[in-house]
Amino acid sequence: MSEAEETRTEISNMGEFALIEHLTKNFQLKNDSSIKGIGDDAAVLRYIARCTVVTTDMLLEGVHFDLMYVPLKHLGYKSVIVNLSDIYAMNAIPRQLTVSIAMSNRFSVEAITEFYEGVFHACKKYNVDLVGGDTNVSLKGFVISITAIGEAEKSKITYRNGAKKNDLICVSGDLGSAYMGLQLLEREKKIFLEHPEVQPDLEQQAYIVGRQLMPDARKDIVELLDKLEIVPTSMIDISDGLSSDLLHICNQSKVGCRLYEEKIPMAEETRALAFKMGIDATTAALNGGEDYELLFTISQQDYEKIKNNPDITVIGHISDKEGGAKLVTRNNNEYDLLAQGWNAFPKSE
């Protein structure tokens, strides 16, 4: 519903170097570890006595996002968040970012500038430096590839494979809202396509729509764990859905788990909208994905440190592998957890 810019400058009229200069002029290096940013064959970083943590993600129009309802500024912001979240999920602090994009000539300089404003906003909020990237033309659509780089003390890096029997399974924030936000936006898109005169009705759902369009990465949780002197035994961010991501921890740690449905934290708005739209709320939390909350395990002796924290919920515990990965429902039935989250390779129609 955007693209009706007041002025439109063609990217081809600007040239690559002028465009890069234009898009990155507000970005300043803020971290001591960023020695050289954009403008050479490569960026130069320096981490003293710490490990370097690297993650990368590619996002494609029509596959990962729909510009019918995702404003470009939000897209720029969220593309960064998705990557920062992976760095936090290592119990590390992100410091640098490279952003590569390709776009067709359907996009104007003004549109790309909006995208970079979102990138800038995320970099500023999370104190991350844009140090490189690549800008390309595409034959069709918009493609984004981001690499995030961070640092951590070796002893604090948290993998997926360290969960032990009897560890507590914890999750930050609440789940399922990003998925419900997507359902709502998809519904309004459908209505808009059929009845362009009807205004979208999202005002009552600012929280849920915001969770889909402008998620946070849980920097605060990594800082809190550090303050509480907790090193989780395992950690992952919830991008594919609680089921799928908890199964990653179980598989890589060679353990089982018991996850309690009644413990899964959900916002009241999420439950209410799920009910209204006829979607099972627990399913939204288990399989929805895109919450970018942190899922982690801690040893029982750390329980006292987190038990009163409103941002962290204990949702189950780790069991031995033989017990399997189980969901215990409200009425005390047990089911195998299934990975039914995001599928990068759907069957072709």
Added chain:
Amino acid sequence: MSEAEETRTEISNMGEFALIEHLTKNFQLKNDSSIKGIGDDAAVLRYIARCTVVTTDMLLEGVHFDLMYVPLKHLGYKSVIVNLSDIYAMNAIPRQLTVSIAMSNRFSVEAITEFYEGVFHACKKYNVDLVGGDTNVSLKGFVISITAIGEAEKSKITYRNGAKKNDLICVSGDLGSAYMGLQLLEREKKIFLEHPEVQPDLEQQAYIVGRQLMPDARKDIVELLDKLEIVPTSMIDISDGLSSDLLHICNQSKVGCRLYEEKIPMAEETRALAFKMGIDATTAALNGGEDYELLFTISQQDYEKIKNNPDITVIGHISDKEGGAKLVTRNNNEYDLLAQGWNAFPKSE
């Protein structure tokens, strides 16, 4: 002219995790600095007392490569080389790589496996570890985004901005052959499209076609400079063409230059083919690009160390900014050097 695989496995029948496992099973971590590779939220690296150097490149089908004449294995190989070349151009040693791809359902598991065989071959040859990436479906075409990471002592990192008046301008290898290779492949593609019964005639041009399809990154030059105890005053790799890349050095170093046409190193095959195809050989070297040779400046006192090296040619010298960036032709005319290399944003038709 590929895609006629004997067996064809649909990517959608394999699933993302099985595919990644299949594609990366032969990759082993070889560098001490690679602590954790594929399989977690992020890779973990550790460089002791050295700087981290990071570069990234995105390549798109129909924009950067044409699968009509680029075999997928060569594409995988070259995609890596392009990035390693940027690390070497910092006078640094590449150690790790992330490879993200997106492909439409036109591509089979066998096709993607071929691509990764090329990636594997390059990683093995240059002793680089594949530590991460992302695998996606695209609505159309094949997209590649690679990030390369390397290390260097801080005092040896070579930027584009350090060239000083009277420094010698040096280049490795020979120039223009990759461009002539492209011309030849484009010509044969045209013939093939018009007369599919005619076999392409490339056998006599193995060197030139090889320079286009399977270029080398000049690891050997970085090692040689180290052995000779030369730290160049500036360096860049020739991806856009000698003119354009020398102008980057001049602009960033705030100097001028005099480049001598007669000194530009070119292979006999390149000159002969250029003559045959009616292309000016010097233009191929100046504006062709994709040679991935290293262009660097050294102070005059280092001249003795390199003067007899067959892999390095002195092609001119740095002058003050006021003198401008000049090409001195064989018949002693002077022209302004112009950046006419690769344009990422061609005007739409």
